[in-house]
Amino acid sequence: MSDNEWPPPGSGEWSDPPRTRSRVLLSAALVVVVLLVAGGVTWQLMRNGSAQPIAQSTVAPSQSAGRPTVAPCPDPELTVAVAPEIEPVIRAAADGLKPANQRCAPITVRAEEPGVTLASKQRPDVWIPSSTSWLTIAAQQKINFKPSGATLAWSPIVLTAPESLVGLYSPDGKPAWTALLRAVTEGRIPVVTMPDPLLTTTGLLSVHGVHAAAALTTKDPGIAQLRALTLRSRLEDADADPVSTLKKLGAQTSPTDASYAVGVYPMVEQQLLAYQKQGHEVALSGAPPVDGLVQADYPYAVRKGVKTELVEQLRSAISREALEQAGFRTEPTAGSARLPDTAAGLLTPAKQWAQYQKLAFQVLLLIDASGSMNERIGGGTATKASLLRESGATAADLFNQDTTIGMWYFGAASANAPAHTEEVSFGPITSSVDGKPRRDLLAEKIGSYRPVTSAGTPLFQSVLDGIETMRKDASPTLPSVVVVLTDGADGGTRFTMSNQEFLKKIADGRDPKRPIPVIAVGYGPGANMAALQSMAKATGGQAIAARNPADLASAMAKAFLAARATP
Template sequence: MDEPSSHRSPEGGGAGRFLLAAAIVLMLVAVAGATTWWMYSREPADPTAGPAPAASASQCPDADLVVAAAPEIAPVVQAAARTFNDDPSDKCGPIEVVAEEPAVTASASVKYDVWIPSSSAWVALAGVRGASYKVESEPLARTPVVIAGPTSLTDQIAPGGKTSWAKITAGAAKGQIPAVTMADPQTSTIGMLSVYAVNKAMARTTPDAGIAQLRALTLRSRLTDATSDPAQLMARLATEWNNSSVVSSIGVFPTTEQQLKAYQAGNHTLKLDGATPVDGLVEADYPFAIAHNNRDADLTQRLRAAITKPALTRAGFRTTASPNAMPLTGEPQQLLASAALWSGYKSLTTQVLLLIDASGSMNQKITAPGGRSTTRAALLRESGGIAAELFAEDTSVGMWFFGQPTPSSPAHVEAVPFGPITGAVKDATRREALGAAMAGYRAADNSGTPLYQTVLDGVAEMRPKVRQGAVTLVVVLTDGVDGESTFKMSQPQFMQKLAEQQDPNRPVPVLAVGYGPDVDMKALNDMSAATGGKAFAATNPADLSSAIAKAFLAAHAPR
């Protein structure tokens, strides 16, 4: 540990959050950014009242022990610390308690004698950066993550007091829930635990990891706010309960049982209820983590004993584990990988043309995840149907199928005309039309693959649609190489034509998904690189869904 002076909060603020260098490489890095320090006043407070007003800096430079605690449990810890003061009216004593968000503590240079974060995962994450804390016994407290919202909504999503992440995702995708908001998983324990639970819940629905990720991303694509703090949301609902636009824009959101109880104890006009998701129950726990060179071991143990179970229960916490709570992964990088993918998704206005290979090779037999026998086309129908749910409400989309079953056939046919995802196509929405088109997708036997001509036509089709404030893309999925059609051309010819089409003022990136062992990945990489896009390989056809998920993430990455 640093010298005693290093236990003070540094003036000015410093490092802020964990990120991954890239979604594919699971590397943990700390990125410099603005830091907010949450502090409580030193005046006595009711532990059920929640966070006290913020203080500007440490006021107790002579403390023998410095403790960092998550803001919601800090009042309980602070009350226990004051029992060691000789003068109860003295704001300072032998123990100083700093209320600080765990993400700040985990990434900051300041180290503490004792750390009580809102999840044991933060201790492991801090260990990756070299901070050494040991946890010798069970957590002090626990509180499960619940889905909360106004009673009118929770009656809908949690009949009988039970809900699920799958139900929330389906309700959001179908517009049955006005809004879903969540906290940032890279800076918030509730966000981190919720994203972990969503991914685990979706993994239970299918043996295909790619499809599970697509289903998780469906919820992410429907969030009205992905960086909301649950405590701040509840504060808004308490004061703006009569503003229907505020209430509907918040909708339902994950929080902890402890935070929800604190709101309910306030007897606010707008009533909130909550339920734990049965398909992904996770809980915040509060470990008592001791620094390896803690300055006062005796005082540390006395403090732990002074934090009593009745005090924690009065503050709304549980002191035993929740039945059926899922254990968190033992690898902190895995936890952060899910958080980084989720946070890296950007809600962007998108215009996309989907080009789907309908050549004869799509009818080849494959072994799908779980061992079942199917065809490439059948697996695409399954994956594509789920992918149709991913597009946000401000997306405009169209879809072509390409293949040439006879010499007189065109290179491609329009399966869904381009337009707003919420717009009408005959008697259905465009999203419904996409789903129906994918469900009816069939590949013609012995059909050629006019890949290059279709990409050229697709880019030409989308270029006039480029507009400021929107990302315009062509997404192509193919399982083979350009050939066996009257539109066949060499790769040099294609690349020259593609280069002649380029307009730096109106870029149309191509995102290419190569599907199966016969695909020409060099051609896909070259066309994507030439247009500022990316290519993704699913050499094993069973990996198709994962490749589609990567392409979807790339489409929503900031540019």
């Protein structure tokens, strides 16, 4: 029986004088009234015998006064947001700081991807993202977190897959982004999955790893960009949630099913080690790619203005031993690619990657084959045409399996020559033309592209014909675009017309129900950008300048992205 319980009748404890008993009864009555009216205060007897209030509680109408509910805990003294994979380590450290005699913890730890933390209105006091890069991005958004002490841990990004797929992108036991790209474009790997680079560290770092690998294959940054986007064009899922994906893999019972459900998937090494320890039916294997090694790192960052002893107490409670047991590295990995040190450098490729639309669309390529394309550039042996051959062959890989495509060259070498010639007939990129896959034929034609020296530039007539052809031949249920690349202005042929006449014909033939936007790339200083801009405006498209011929590949990448963004 506790000290504050009523004694039972006959216990011999009612020997106080009548006045004392009256005061006790009155006090008891007042306590009952207070409990019934105000809800009361719950008291706890400590070991030393003194009673102290620990929390207020209210009594629901259906409850007896003797069984009050316990009130919720007050707001914690410290809030901590952490990357999901390191959350168990941080939570254990925080729980170790909870006083033994208190029900409510002074520290709250929540697991969330770094991009979610940035978007949240509830800023944590301490932030442990999975990359210092997120602190750079946060600072650009005027969200200031300052690292406190050394980085807690590291974990490289590994290319992971069921063991039956690993050899396809890991020649000689060395995984590579470029080997993965080749295997995907050749159809040897069924599925590649990645998380969102604007929300997750795995996605953000993987994008930079792919770009670093592509940069090793060419001196042209534009071509490197095209090659990186080629992998993006082949992703089955580009915004897979890491935690859900791991659960999905863990639920698979067949390696074949896992290969088609998730396929190759980048993750931090710690996640792979944790998965392997759990002994799932489908075994996963993985290692860091040798041509674009990137690593997650886990800074302990404190929001500006936060001052509490718990900040340092928590940091001290996170031990190297606990991190290593959880699968993290406590020293950085040698040879990791250097990441951009600005928010723009980090986010530009990530946004491009995230905004890429993997959709079925129809495109007609119009490529200028006039004589001026044979001009040399930069005082060397390279010509505009040779740059186009290299860039165009790479661009041909960007079109995904749902693309319907055709290609024309335009340029009239004689008075009676047509304005354009069909080089690749319009049709699904997966179908064949005379026994050859259309994608291969497209790359082959671009690779053998040779402009005619004496040919003029029937630009306007070719664009008009291209728009009309797309209205007739393309499916009305799918987006359709005309992409034109030219280095000059309309002229030098029997098809020559003024810009005003051309725009009038565009307006007269407009069909609001079947818009055909024109994406125009002006190649070199001689391109008539004013005409291309008016052409794009009149059709709802976009004009892109490549003033420096060496920037052709970058311009083609922009044109490709613009085409895919066209509704």
